[in-house]
Every structure is written in structure tokens, then in C-alpha cells.
Amino acid sequence: MNTNSNTYTVIYTTIIVTLVAAILAFVSQGLKAKQEANEKADTISQMLTAAKFATKAELQKSGNTAVLAKYDEQIEQAFTVGTDGKKIADLERGKVFSPKDLKKQNYKIKDGSDAEIPVFIFKNGTTVVPVYGAGLWGPVWGYIAFEPGSTTIKGAYFDHESETAGLGAKIKDDPAFQAEFEGEKADFTTANVFDIVKGGAPKNPDGKSVTDNMIDAITGATMTSNGLDAAIDTWLGAYSAYFKGAVNPKTEEE
């Protein structure tokens, strides 16, 4: 047979491409449930890390089942709120927001349509909320945990899709960067809820930051730091009405 004729070439490539597409679709469908379970456990372990129940490495070692069990044991309530701070609906037990869900809400927050953003409250009173935005190469997201009934940050954990290893990837890999958030305060009265400052946050002579809502950016990762800063401002800004009500309910009545 002449394998170089046009008809043969067209038929051959059609068959190969269709076959490969069918194999990939089949495998993707077959493995989807497992992949989603892994992603969910990963998301939950990020929240637990931010809320200081354990470190990410410990959770990773303990396995998916243990992570889900720990979350189930510690969670008090999970619900969604609007940007007006009013509760919209309870989340199903064990339901979390995947990065894809966060992306959807991120668009809604930005164009001002009715976003439904999640709030997770644990039994010890710690409140955890997500943030999501654009880094240098791809999305960055994470979770910020607040002390019970306050705007003081208890802990934070960030993740990314494709930031530069050793530079931007430090938002995830460098515990020292995440530790900077601890004890800082989010300032819900301004649009600049929280600042990640290039060149170092302004400091008093005693070495403490001038303001409570500023931390140092990562050297060599300006774009990632700026992206994360914008993500935090956008998302915590969207939560500001909720936090104003939750932290200081009386002010609204007056």
C-alpha cells in the first residue's frame, strides 16, 4: 500500500488522533473522582495549616483520611456570605472551595456582581477565609486564619500553580514568610486591608513595624508579592463588611 498518498495520510491521522482522544477521555473520566478527593484533602490541609492545627508537612504525612477526619472533628460551621456581610447559605458538611470555585468567585468580586464567598469557623473560634488572585505566571491563593472574634491574624498558608521555584514559590515553601502574618492585624476600615511591602515594611527604631497591617515582601519575587498583596486586598476587602459585623456587632446598630 502507498503510505504516502493523500487519502491514506488523512485517514491515518484522523484515526490516530481520534484513538488518542478516546483513550485520554476514558482515563480522565476514570481517575476524576480520585483526583478530586486528593485536591479536596489538599485544600482542607491548607485551611488546617493556616488555622495552626498542624503543619502542612505533618498533614501530608498523615494521609487524606486523617486530614478529612481532623477537619470534621474541628469544624464548627461553614457558610457563605455576600460582600454586604450577610450570610447567604450554610455549606454542606465537608464541602470546601476548590481553587476553581475561588476563581469563579474572584471574577464576581471584581465585577461587583453577587459573590458568595465562604467563611469557615472552627470549634476554637478561629475564622478562616480564602484569598485568590494572579501571581506572576499563574494563580496564587491561600487561607488566612483570624483569632476568635478579632481582626488579628492567627496564621496563613498560600499556594500557587506555577510561580518560580526558589523565588515566588516561597509564598508556599517558606514558613518564615507565612509566619510574618502571625500577630498582624487586618485593617478593614481602608481599601488597603493588608500590605506586603517591597523593600521592607517601615519600622520604628525598636524594630517593630510602624503599622500592624504590613509585612515584608519576598526578595526577588516582586511580581508574586504584588499579586498576593492584591489578592489579599481584594478578598479581605470583600469580607470587610462581614468582619465589621462579626467582630464588633454593636457598632452597626448604633
Added chain:
Amino acid sequence: MDAKLKETILNPIFKGNPITVLVLGICSSLAVTVTLKGALVMALSVIVVCGVSSLILSLLRNTIPSRVRIIVQLVVVAMMVILVDQVLKSFEATYAIDKQLSVYIGLIITNCIVMGRIEAFALGNKPWPSFLDGVANGAGYGLILIIVAFFRELLGSGTLFGVDILNWLGYVPNNLVILPPFALILLGCIVWVQRSIQKDLQEK
């Protein structure tokens, strides 16, 4: 095993190593060698992709229209890479590593070793030798990856496979080792060592 087959397997491991002699696959060898675990998973992935793609294309070699052979190769290699990525994502044990390797698993498609061996070997040889050639080239690539990752993890984090080796002695991890340039320096050292052993590689 006859001598020719043995040569097919052993040559890519040392004498004709794809990284140090052919200088292929440099990009990913700089990027994924921060930890031994990552390097090991990457090495295994490339071995699987390289071996199976060579096997499939060698089986198809007499039917492929020569005008579109590169496209057919690309489709098969891309399929293998996506399959490997999907499988890594599905297991609890490999999910975190897959996330850490992120785009580099997908970029195996562009690894010149894979397409290079298919074009140079698999399209002209029987399936079994082609499979071995693919696996051996993947292994030659993986060997260098693991050597580089061994030094980078040991000196850059003070650990091996995440187990503390140097830190308890008071070792301060060297941050330069974590950055890609150090991998290039290490790679240069490996090439240097190999050329001083294998004199015929030296240029006059």
C-alpha cells in the same frame, strides 16, 4: 543477550548519556533537582514516557506516512505524558510531588530526548530494542537527575528524601544550591568528571 542489545542498553547510561554527552533535556534537569523525591518521580516519568512511546511508534513505524511522522510522534508522546500526569495526580502518595513538579511533567513532551530517540532509533528498529533504547535513555537522564538532586538536597536543605542528615550537626543550608544556577555548575562538574574518564570525548 547479544552484544548489540547490550550496547543499546548500556550506551545511554554512561558513554552516550543524553544529558552529559548529547546535552539534551538540560532545562528540566535544572528545574526539578531541588529534592531527590522530585527527581526520582521525574526520572521514572521520563523512563515510562520514553520507553512506551518508543514501543508504540516502533510498532507503527511501517504504517506511518513519512510526511506527517513528526505529528504522529508528537501525538503519541503527548498522550503518554498526559497519562503519566493523570496517574500521578490520582494517587495520594504522588499528588504532592506532582503539584511540586507542576508544569515540568507536562513539559516532558518538549524533552528532546524523547522525540530524539524516536526519530533516531524507534522508527528504524524492531519494537523490543526500541523499547529498551527508550528505557535506557530515560534511565541515563534519570541517573544524572538523581546525582544532581543528591547534592542539591544535601547541601541546599541538609536532607535526603526529606530525612534530616546534616541539620542536626548545625549545618546551615546553602540557599545558592537551591537556585537553578547551581544545578548548572554541578552539571558542568559531572561533564568534567566524565570527560576526564572518557578521553575520546575530549576535543583537541
